[in-house]
Amino acid sequence: ANEAKQAAQTFDTKAIQKLDSAHYLHPFTDFKDLNEKGARVMVKGDGIYLWDSEGKKVLDGMSGLWCVNVGYGRSSISEAVYQQMEVLPFYNSFFNTTNVPAVQLAAKLVEISPPQFNHVFFTGSGSEGNDTNLRMVRRYWDLLGYTDRHVIISRHNAYHGSTVAGASLGGMGGMHAQGGLPIPGIEHIGQPNYFEAGRGKTEAEFGIEAASWLEQKILEVGPEKVAAFIGEPVQGAGGVIIPPATYWPEIQRICDKYGILLIADEVICGFGRLGTWFGSELMGIKPDLMTFAKGVTSGYIPLGGVMVGDRVANVLIEKGGDFNHGFTYSGHPVACAAALENIRILQDEKIVEKVATETGPYLKQQFATLATHPLVGFADSCGLVAGLNLVKEKAELVHNCVLFDAEQNVGMICRGYMFGNGMIMRAVGDRMIIAPPLCISVQQIDEMIGLIRSCLDKTLADLQGRGWV
Ligand code: PMP
DSSP: OHHHHHHHHTSOHHHHHHHHHHHOOOTTOOHHHHHHHOOOOEEEEEBTEEEETTOOEEEETTHHHHTOTTOBOOHHHHHHHHHHHHHOSOOOSOTTOOOHHHHHHHHHHHHHSOTTEEEEEEESSHHHHHHHHHHHHHHHHHHTTOTTOOEEEEETTOOOOSSHHHHHHSOOHHHHTTTTOSOTTEEEEOOOOHHHHOTTSOHHHHHHHHHHHHHHHHHHHOGGGEEEEEEOSSBOTTTOBOOOTTHHHHHHHHHHHHTOEEEEEOTTTTTTTTSSSSHHHHHTOOOSEEEEOGGGTTTSSOOEEEEEEHHHHHHHHHHOSOOOOOOTTTTOHHHHHHHHHHHHHHHHTTHHHHIIIIIHHHHHHHHHHGGGSTTEEEEEEETTEEEEEEOSBOOSSGGGOBOOOGGGOHHHHHHHHHHHTTEEOEEETTEEEEOOOTTOOHHHHHHHHHHHHHHHHHHHHHHHHHTOO
């Protein structure tokens, strides 16, 4: 830690911020606003911690961006990447060519994924994975002669990426408002958000109701036109929306009833986040396609892709003809080498099992204690993702909580205290969310919960000062 601090202190923060403002346009950012404030400069990571250029240590409650599953500073991944770069830094997988790490990773992914998956299509990111899904499911139906069967149903507030197809499949209003999205052929239904929409129902009843919106939409569009349904097992960027246990099995039943392909976007839930290798396993569903990215390499090198189930793969393979889709970096040997070593770590250290039996249940127990805080109206977790809703007035029944006005931006105020006090927690409206590295220990969970509680206290004092509570 001392070493990290020393290294961090050699950076000239002001100079970096100045260059940053002058030349670097950041993703999902108000450029003008950032230029006025100056970006925080991260310079080093180790385990679940990060250091910024001022030498300040922070607990990374978001695993970078839901991706650093094995934690920072794994030199065996750097070593695997270095070795592969020395031997063969790049070759493509076009023109009937392949490379060894890509083949080995494909086989490994088949081994660790549910039995219906025997093939993989590699991309460079989750967004490209979902673009692949869109084109692949349409190609599947075309090959079977159902050329009208092109509509994909998704959910409001879903996040499926930022490419044109990814953002269209996603249900983010702010993204659709820019650039003429969504593209045609994509429909959205409501999300299974019990806190927001479950009034008057048990969670179980609400799960069935939220799934029934899929059937309504299928009937509205016409079952003969619907190609697929896509959803994240637990919605991440939308605010860690953990569906009632009844939701996904009912979605599966409806997809089966109409013969519709089921796509699980596992970009966040894959590689152990929920205590199973893939979130679908926990939710009890059998998707035809699964998007992955992030945790496949723990973010050390960009890599994504789609696990393609037998139902789809068999048609694509047996019918023949080119699938006119792919990327320069599909099956990138260095990225695949990083993924192989990352998966080895997850397996050898039994990290997924630990999330299921130790750290996940412990987080659930500890996170629930935050629900007693005067600002917290609702708190829930699943494996190592969790979220809590900040409310103006608590109530016994969560649907009776009094919410803050959206314009008050209470979530951002709270996030400011978190960042300022060494804890990275994200705000989605007034819902505060975490997804810590899967290597977090129970002692570190205690440290994290302590930090969150003290920042909630600071937020409460601030809001009291403003007369908002
Ligand atoms: N799907 C989901 C569920 C995601 O959370 C994300 C990224 N947050 C993506 C897709 C897009 O992945 P990428 O940013 O790698 O394109």
